[in-house]
Amino acid sequence: MIRVNGRERPDPTNVRILLSDYLRHELGLTGTHVGCEHGVCGCCTVLLDGRPVRSCLMLAVQAGRHEVTTIEGLAGEGKLHPIQQAFHECHALQCGFCTPGFVLAVAGLLAKHRKPSDLEIDEGISGNLCRCTGYASIRRAVRRATELSK
Amino acid sequence: MKPPPFEYHAPSTMAEALDLLAKLEDAKVLAGGQSLIPLLNFRLASPAHLVDINGIAELEYVRERDGGVAIGAGARQSDVEDDKTVRRICPLLAEALGQVAHPVIRNRGTVCGSLAHADPAAELPAVLLAAGGEVVARSVRGERRITAQDFFKGVFDSALEADELLVEAWFPATTGPFALVEESRRHGDFALAGAARSGDRLALFGVAPTPVLADPTDPSHGLSPSGDLEATPAFRLHLVEVLVRRAFAS
Ligand SMILES: Cc1cc2nc3c(=O)[nH]c(=O)nc-3n(C[C@H](O)[C@H](O)[C@H](O)COP(=O)(O)OP(=O)(O)OC[C@H]3O[C@@H](n4cnc5c(N)ncnc54)[C@H](O)[C@@H]3O)c2cc1C
Ligand code: FES
Numbered sequence: 001m002i003r004v005n006g007r008e009r010p011d012p013t014n015v016r017i018l019l020s021d022y023l024r025h026e027l028g029l030t031g032t033h034v035g036c037e038h039g040v041c042g043c044c045t046v047l048l049d050g051r052p053v054r055s056c057l058m059l060a061v062q063a064g065r066h067e068v069t070t071i072e073g074l075a076g077e078g079k080l081h082p083i084q085q086a087f088h089e090c091h092a093l094q095c096g097f098c099t100p101g102f103v104l105a106v107a108g109l110l111a112k113h114r115k116p117s118d119l120e121i122d123e124g125i126s127g128n129l130c131r132c133t134g135y136a137s138i139r140r141a142v143r144r145a146t147e148l149s150k
Numbered sequence: 151m152k153p154p155p156f157e158y159h160a161p162s163t164m165a166e167a168l169d170l171l172a173k174l175e176d177a178k179v180l181a182g183g184q185s186l187i188p189l190l191n192f193r194l195a196s197p198a199h200l201v202d203i204n205g206i207a208e209l210e211y212v213r214e215r216d217g218g219v220a221i222g223a224g225a226r227q228s229d230v231e232d233d234k235t236v237r238r239i240c241p242l243l244a245e246a247l248g249q250v251a252h253p254v255i256r257n258r259g260t261v262c263g264s265l266a267h268a269d270p271a272a273e274l275p276a277v278l279l280a281a282g283g284e285v286v287a288r289s290v291r292g293e294r295r296i297t298a299q300d301f302f303k304g305v306f307d308s309a310l311e312a313d314e315l316l317v318e319a320w321f322p323a324t325t326g327p328f329a330l331v332e333e334s335r336r337h338g339d340f341a342l343a344g345a346a347r348s349g350d351r352l353a354l355f356g357v358a359p360t361p362v363l364a365d366p367t368d369p370s371h372g373l374s375p376s377g378d379l380e381a382t383p384a385f386r387l388h389l390v391e392v393l394v395r396r397a398f399a400s
C-alpha cells in the first residue's frame with residue numbers, strides 16, 4: 001500500500017516503475033508532469049512526507065512507508081491552495097506545464113521559511129524550469145503566497 | 151517503466167544489507183537515488199540487484215565524533231546542511247552543501263552517496279579532501295577507514311569494494327578560514343571548476359579525474375583539465391586561478 005493524497009492505494013505493479021509513472025499511469029494522477037526524467041526540470045515534483053522531491057528519481061516501491069502529496073491533493077476539492085491562488089493572481093503560469101512542480105517546490109520552501117528572503121526564493125525555485133512564463137512573475141507569486149498563507 | 155530489469159531488496163538493518171552485498175552478484179547500493187536513478191533511466195547502468203538502504207534507520211544520523219562530525223549513510227544532504235552540530239563544527243560542509251544541486255534534490259540525496267559516487271565535479275569529495283576527512287567502509291569481512299586521499303581513485307571510481315557499504319563519512323572540524331567557491335553555467339549545475347579551502351589546505355574539483363590537493367600559491371601547477379562543450383582546458387585553468395584567489399581573499 002502507498003498513501004497518496006491521504007488515501008491508501010495499491011502497490012505498484014512492478015518494482016521498476018518510477019513514482020512519476022506510478023502516479024500518472026497506475027493512479028491516473030496526471031497533474032504530476034514528466035519532462036526530462038533525470039531530475040533537471042522539476043515538473044515531476046511531489047511532496048514526500050511534506051518535503052518536495054523529484055518523483056522521476058524515485059521508485060514507486062520506495063514510497064511505501066511514506067505519505068505522497070501530488071498537486072491534486074494540495075487543496076481540497078474545488079478549492080485553490082494559497083500558493084495556487086497566488087500563481088493565478090500573479091500570472092505565474094501560461095501553458096502550465098511546469099506549474100505543478102513549481103507549486104509543490106514552493107510549498108516545500110514556505111514550510112521551511114515562512115517569510116523567505118529574495119535569495120531563499122531564488123534558491124527555492126532554482127531547480128524548476130519554466131520555458132514560457134518567465135521567472136519574474138513566479139517570484140512575485142511566491143511573495144504573494146507568503147501574504148495569502150498568513 | 152524506464153529502469154532496466156533488476157531485483158529489488160530493501161533490508162531494514164545494516165547487517166542484512168551487508169549480507170546481501172556479500173551474497174549478490176552485480177548489486178548496487180541505492181541511497182538517495184539522485185545519481186543512480188538517472189543512470190538507470192538512461193540505461194547507463196543496469197545492475198542485476200538494487201540494495202535500497204533507505205529503510206535502515208540506524209544509518210540516519212549526524213553526530214559529533216573525535217573532534218569532527220560523523221555523517222551516517224542515511225543522512226540526507228538537506229538535513230546535514232541544516233544540522234546545528236554540522237554548522238557549529240564543520241561550517242565548510244554546510245557551506246558546500248548549499249551549492250550541491252538544488253534544495254529539492256538535496257531532500258533525497260545523501261552525503262555518503264555523493265562521496266561513493268565520486269563524481270570529479272562534485273563539491274563534497276573536494277570538501278572531504280580539503281578537510282582531511284575519511285570514510286568508514288563496512289562489509290561482512292569487517293570495517294576499514296579510508297582517508298580521502300586514498301578513497302578517490304578516478305572518474306566515478308572509489309576504493310570501495312563491491313561488497314562494501316560506505317556507512318559513515320567523517321569530516322574534521324573546520325579551523326581557520328574556509329570557502330567553497332565554484333563556477334558553473336547555471337545555478338545548481340555541476341561546477342566547471344571549483345575550490346574548497348579549509349584553513350591553509352586547498353582542494354580543487356572539476357579539473358582532474360578526482361578532486362586534487364593544490365598549492366594555494368600556484369594552484370594550477372601540474373594540472374591538465376579536460377575540455378568539453380562547456381569549457382576548454384585553458385578556461386578551466388583560468389577559473390582555477392580566479393576561484394583560488396577568491397577563496398583565499400577572505
Ligand atoms: C539535477 C541534479 C543536479 C545535481 N547537481 C549536483 C551538484 O551540483 N553537485 C553534486 O555534487 N551533486 C549533484 N547532483 C548529484 C546529487 O548530489 C546526488 O545526490 C549524489 O551525487 C549521490 O547521492 P545519492 O545519495 O543520491 O546516491 P545514489 O544516487 O543512490 O548513488 C550514487 C552511487 O553511489 C553508490 N552509493 C550510494 N550510497 C552508497 C553507500 N552508502 N555505500 C556504497 N555505495 C553507495 C550507489 O551504488 C551509486 O553507484 C545532482 C543531481 C541531480 C539530479
Ligand atoms: S521529469 Fe523529473 S525532474 Fe524532469
Ligand code: FES
Nearest residue numbers: 094096098130131
Ligand atoms: S508555464 Fe509554460 S513552462 Fe512554465
